[in-house]
Amino acid sequence: MKSYPNLMKPLQIGGIQIKNRLAVAPLGTNRLYGPKGEYTDNGIEYILERARGGFGLIVLGNVVGDMEVDKPNIVDGQIPPSYAPNTWKESAIRLTERVHMYGCKIFYQVGMGRGRMRNNEKAPSALPKYTNPDELTEVLTEEEIECKIKWIIKTAQMAKSAGFDGVEIHAMHWGYLLDQFEMTISNQRTDRFGGDLEHRLTCAREIVEGIKAVCGKDFPVSMRLGMKSYIRGFRQPSLDGTQEAGRDIEETCEVGKLLEKFGYDMLNCNSGIYDSFYYCAPPAYIPKGHNLHLSKQLKAAVNIPVFARDEMMIRI
Numbered sequence: 444m445k446s447y448p449n450l451m452k453p454l455q456i457g458g459i460q461i462k463n464r465l466a467v468a469p470l471g472t473n474r475l476y477g478p479k480g481e482y483t484d485n486g487i488e489y490i491l492e493r494a495r496g497g498f499g500l501i502v503l504g505n506v507v508g509d510m511e512v513d514k515p516n517i518v519d520g521q522i523p524p525s526y527a528p529n530t531w532k533e534s535a536i537r538l539t540e541r542v543h544m545y546g547c548k549i550f551y552q553v554g555m556g557r558g559r560m561r562n563n564e565k566a567p568s569a570l571p572k573y574t575n576p577d578e579l580t581e582v583l584t585e586e587e588i589e590c591k592i593k594w595i596i597k598t599a600q601m602a603k604s605a606g607f608d609g610v611e612i613h614a615m616h617w618g619y620l621l622d623q624f625e626m627t628i629s630n631q632r633t634d635r636f637g638g639d640l641e642h643r644l645t646c647a648r649e650i651v652e653g654i655k656a657v658c659g660k661d662f663p664v665s666m667r668l669g670m671k672s673y674i675r676g677f678r679q680p681s682l683d684g685t686q687e688a689g690r691d692i693e694e695t696c697e698v699g700k701l702l703e704k705f706g707y708d709m710l711n712c713n714s715g716i717y718d719s720f721y722y723c724a725p726p727a728y729i730p731k732g733h734n735l736h737l738s739k740q741l742k743a744a745v746n747i748p749v750f751a752r753d754e755m756m757i758r759i
């Protein structure tokens with residue numbers, strides 16, 4: 444029987460402390476929300492069950508903040524807080540106050556977008572769309588990228604004012620937009636958003652700097668980070684991880700160091716992108732705790748907390 448001597452010990456994340464190292468992974472579900480993006484009573488009860496169960500931290504599922512460039516997808520239940528700000532805030536305060544009653548902290552997860560993973564969204568470069576590879580994505584202009592960053596910062600500020608303890612940025616994982624900016628296979632830009640690794644992380648840097656400027660430097664900001672893509676190319680998965688054409692763990696360690704330098708307070712990790720979906724949401728044939736050897740390497744490269752799920756967490 445494996446033992447976890449640190450599991451129930453408190454942990455510092457930026458300016459806050461969580462009571463133990465048990466964290467709920469973000470799960471996007473439109474069932475939490477009413478027609479204006481507000482949390483319903485049922486949705487709040489669903490989240491509270493996790494707080495009652497003893498978790499130290501809950502990270503909510505992704506909502507894209509952008510109201511301008513890629514219009515909010517109301518059908519997906521992806522309604523940004525800015526759509527009906529007062530209705531959203533009233534429900535969010537009811538949620539965060541009740542979560543806090545159980546000594547649990549809660550992070551809001553805000554996304555930049557999905558790029559080539561959705562048919563109607565723009566991407567860093569002209570990329571084959573995931574569901575329609577014969578078509579190429581439209582390319583985001585510099586102004587559109589800046590606009591998307593602005594909406595993330597604004598949404599983080601709203602989350603703080605509604606009592607959330609921190610935010611997590613969605614996502615440099617699963618091949619979503621920030622992942623597309625980071626990986627050379629999907630970023631051929633020649634402006635400040637492309638080029639060497641540090642330039643490919645410009646969005647990530649401007650996001651955290653902007654949030655810290657309006658929410659304070661102690662307000663925790665986490666990055667949802669994929670540690671290995673497991674692809675040989677677009678729509679070419681690599682089950683054994685060889686011939687990696689996306690991001691490998693060595694590059695992830697460099698990314699982690701830069702994210703820490705930029706001001707990120709936590710890395711919430713998993714692996715895989717849509718093109719290798721069996722690593723994103725692993726079926727039974729993928730060994731339990733399959734990410735641990737990667738997260739151990741990443742943790743050795745950074746000084747901030749790294750979250751990854753172990754075999755035991757999966758069984759809980």
Ligand SMILES: Cc1cc2nc3c(=O)[nH]c(=O)nc-3n(C[C@H](O)[C@H](O)[C@H](O)COP(=O)(O)O)c2cc1C
Pocket residue numbers: 468469470471472503504505552613614667712713714722723724725734752
């Ligand atoms: C239906 C579903 C929805 C998910 N929604 C989100 C999300 O909104 N944000 C996010 O960062 N991860 C999301 N995930 C990823 C999970 O948090 C988790 O990383 C994934 O299930 C793989 O588990 P692992 O991290 O133990 O490998 C989702 C997964 C599933 C199956």
